[in-house]
Amino acid sequence: MPEREPEIIADPVSGFGIPLSWIRSSPDPGALEKVLSGRWTILSSGQLLKRGLTTGTVASAAAKGAVISLLRPTESLVVMTPAGIPVMLPVRAENGHCTARKDGGDHQSDVTAGLEICAWARPSEETLLFAGEGIGNIGAGGLCDQIGRPAISPSAREQIMLAISEGCEEAGIEHVQVEIYVPRGEEIARKTLNPRLGITGGISILGSTGFVEPWNEHLIGERAEELKGAKRVVVSTGRTGLKFSRILFPDHEAVLMGSQLNRLEFAPDQESILCGLPALILKWAWPEILRNTGYNTVAEMVEREPGHENIALGLRRAKERLPHTRIVLLHRDGRILREAL
Structure with a gap:
C-alpha cells in the first residue's frame, strides 16, 4: 500500500509544524516547494511570507x-x-x-x-x-x-x-x-x-x-491565535530560547513570538511555558528593571550578578502578567537561571 501523506510538515528553519491544509489553501502552486526551501513561511490562510x-x-x-x-x-x-x-x-x-x-x-x-x-x-x-x-x-x-x-x-x-x-x-x-x-x-x-x-x-x-523571520502584524496575530488552541505550548522570544525550549520541553509545541509578548494570553487549562533569555522577558514585565542598578543591559546584570534582587522581582512581575504560565529564564548555554511555576 502507498504511504499516506503526512498531515503536518516541519518548517526546515523553525521546526514549526505546518498543517498541509495550509499549503493546500495557498493560491501559489509552488507553496510546498517554497516552504521546504526555508526561504518562505506560511500562514494558516495560505499566505506566503518571505524570510530575510x-x-x-x-x-x-x-x-x-x-x-x-x-x-x-x-x-x-x-x-x-x-x-x-x-x-x-x-x-x-x-x-x-x-x-x-x-x-x-x-x-x-x-x-x-x-x-x-x-x-x-x-x-x-x-x-x-x-x-x-x-x-x-x-x-x-x-x-x-x-x-x-x-x-x-x-x-x-x-x-x-x-x-x-x-x-x-x-x-x-x-x-x-x-x-x-x-x-x-x-x-x-x-x-x-x-x-x-x-x-x-x-x-x-x-x-x-x-x-530573519518575516514578522508582521498578520503573522504575529495568527501565531497568537494558534497558541490559544494548543494544549501544551512553549513560547520563546528568540532563537536561543527556541532551541533550548525544544530540548527542555520536547512534549510541548515550540513557537517563536519574538518581542510581541503583549499578544500572549493563555487559558488556565493550557500547559503553557514562556522560555527564553532574560532580557526581553524581564524588560517586558518590568520596563524600569535597570533603574538605579548601574547596569546598562539586563544581559550584563545577569552575567555579573545573577542573584540580583531585580531579576527575582522582574520574574514575579512576569508571573503576575501570565498567572497560568510557567516562566523559565535561561542562561545562554541553556541552563535554567530562574523560573516561576
Missing part, C-alpha cells in the same frame, strides 16, 4: 565572493546557513573585493534591509578574519562575545569561516586574509538596539539560523 537573510549570511557571501574574485569575477554564489540550508545571493565581486546586499524579506521593521556588506580578500600564510569599518565593538558583558571584541556572534563567525574555506577551495588558494566592513554600518546602528545594548561603532553580524 541575516547579517551573518550576507557577510558570508561577501567574504566568499571576495576570495573567489581573486581568481575570477562573480555575480552570484551559494553560501550555507547555520540551519543547514544553502542560499544563493547576488554579489558584485572582482579583484579581491565583493559587495553583497541584505535581503530583508517580508519583515516590516528590518532597518538593515538593503544594507551593503563588503569584504576585501588577499592571499596570506594563514586564514584570518578581520572586522572593519561599520561593525560594532562589544562594550558590555553578557553579549555575543567578550568585551572589546567585534560584535560577531559565534554562529555567524563559524558561517563566515566556512564560506571563506569554500571560496579558497573554489579559487585554488590555500589561505587568505579577509576583512569585512559595512559602509553605512555606524549610521544604521543608531536605529537598532545596539547603542542601548552596549555595542558601539556599528552593526552586529549575527544569525543563529541564517534567516
Whole structure:
C-alpha cells in the first residue's frame, strides 16, 4: 500500500509544524516547494511570507565572493546557513573585493534591509578574519562575545569561516586574509538596539539560523491565535530560547513570538511555558528593571550578578502578567537561571 501523506510538515528553519491544509489553501502552486526551501513561511490562510537573510549570511557571501574574485569575477554564489540550508545571493565581486546586499524579506521593521556588506580578500600564510569599518565593538558583558571584541556572534563567525574555506577551495588558494566592513554600518546602528545594548561603532553580524523571520502584524496575530488552541505550548522570544525550549520541553509545541509578548494570553487549562533569555522577558514585565542598578543591559546584570534582587522581582512581575504560565529564564548555554511555576 502507498504511504499516506503526512498531515503536518516541519518548517526546515523553525521546526514549526505546518498543517498541509495550509499549503493546500495557498493560491501559489509552488507553496510546498517554497516552504521546504526555508526561504518562505506560511500562514494558516495560505499566505506566503518571505524570510530575510541575516547579517551573518550576507557577510558570508561577501567574504566568499571576495576570495573567489581573486581568481575570477562573480555575480552570484551559494553560501550555507547555520540551519543547514544553502542560499544563493547576488554579489558584485572582482579583484579581491565583493559587495553583497541584505535581503530583508517580508519583515516590516528590518532597518538593515538593503544594507551593503563588503569584504576585501588577499592571499596570506594563514586564514584570518578581520572586522572593519561599520561593525560594532562589544562594550558590555553578557553579549555575543567578550568585551572589546567585534560584535560577531559565534554562529555567524563559524558561517563566515566556512564560506571563506569554500571560496579558497573554489579559487585554488590555500589561505587568505579577509576583512569585512559595512559602509553605512555606524549610521544604521543608531536605529537598532545596539547603542542601548552596549555595542558601539556599528552593526552586529549575527544569525543563529541564517534567516530573519518575516514578522508582521498578520503573522504575529495568527501565531497568537494558534497558541490559544494548543494544549501544551512553549513560547520563546528568540532563537536561543527556541532551541533550548525544544530540548527542555520536547512534549510541548515550540513557537517563536519574538518581542510581541503583549499578544500572549493563555487559558488556565493550557500547559503553557514562556522560555527564553532574560532580557526581553524581564524588560517586558518590568520596563524600569535597570533603574538605579548601574547596569546598562539586563544581559550584563545577569552575567555579573545573577542573584540580583531585580531579576527575582522582574520574574514575579512576569508571573503576575501570565498567572497560568510557567516562566523559565535561561542562561545562554541553556541552563535554567530562574523560573516561576
